[in-house]
Amino acid sequence: MRLTVWALILAGGFVLGASWAGRELEATAHESKGKGELSIHRAHQISLGPADESFDLRFLDAMILHHEGAVSMAAEALQKSRRREIRQLAKDIMAAQSQEIKQMQGWRLSWYPQAPRDPVMGHEEMGHQMAMTPEMAAAMRMDTNLGSADPEFDLRFLQAMIQHHEGALVMAREALEKSKRLEIRQLATAIVTTQQAEIEQMRAWQKRWYPQ
Numbered sequence: 001m002r003l004t005v006w007a008l009i010l011a012g013g014f015v016l017g018a019s020w021a022g023r024e025l026e027a028t029a030h031e032s033k034g035k036g037e038l039s040i041h042r043a044h045q046i047s048l049g050p051a052d053e054s055f056d057l058r059f060l061d062a063m064i065l066h067h068e069g070a071v072s073m074a075a076e077a078l079q080k081s082r083r084r085e086i087r088q089l090a091k092d093i094m095a096a097q098s099q100e101i102k103q104m105q106g107w108r109l110s111w112y113p114q115a116p117r118d119p120v121m122g123h124e125e126m127g128h129q130m131a132m133t134p135e136m137a138a139a140m141r142m143d144t145n146l147g148s149a150d151p152e153f154d155l156r157f158l159q160a161m162i163q164h165h166e167g168a169l170v171m172a173r174e175a176l177e178k179s180k181r182l183e184i185r186q187l188a189t190a191i192v193t194t195q196q197a198e199i200e201q202m203r204a205w206q207k208r209w210y211p212q
Helices: 019-032 055-080 084-111 134-141 153-178 182-209
Strands: 120-123 128-131
Touching: 055 084, 055 120, 055 134, 055 153, 055 182, 084 153, 084 182, 153 182
Parallel strands: none
Antiparallel strands: 120 128
């Protein structure tokens, strides 16, 4: 099985702003929906938007969805992987990111009590925010069916989770540049520190277990 994940990351990072970006997110989600493989798509330079009064709302909505995707893939790894290292990493991801999801959900409710229930994103051309479509939300989660518990499962998991973590780093670093809230900045710092270390560990495992 050919492996990779929706790469809404790579050179420039996540793009959640322009209308063309929204169309690309939807196309990516539709193209990937129902497939048992992962596929890399073109990266686009999309940002979470300006450092305005709603930046933190857009960050929270994007990161909550993204964390939910990581938790979903980690749960699948815990179910299917036989490697002690993968299972422990999956437990760590589920514990840390589930807690962060609850924290971010609490901040959203406290800071933006009048915000729409559905996650929002910016719309550059219209100059206002809009609700994410289900396809955009699915693309932001960046989770996928990793396939059967075969000898290649751990490779698929590592490739997918490395790219997923890279997406989180892009958003966290943007938050460090644009957010003025101490809570957001502390969370972003923790995400960068933890997930960069996990990326390095996963790359080392990949090199050791799958040297080709």
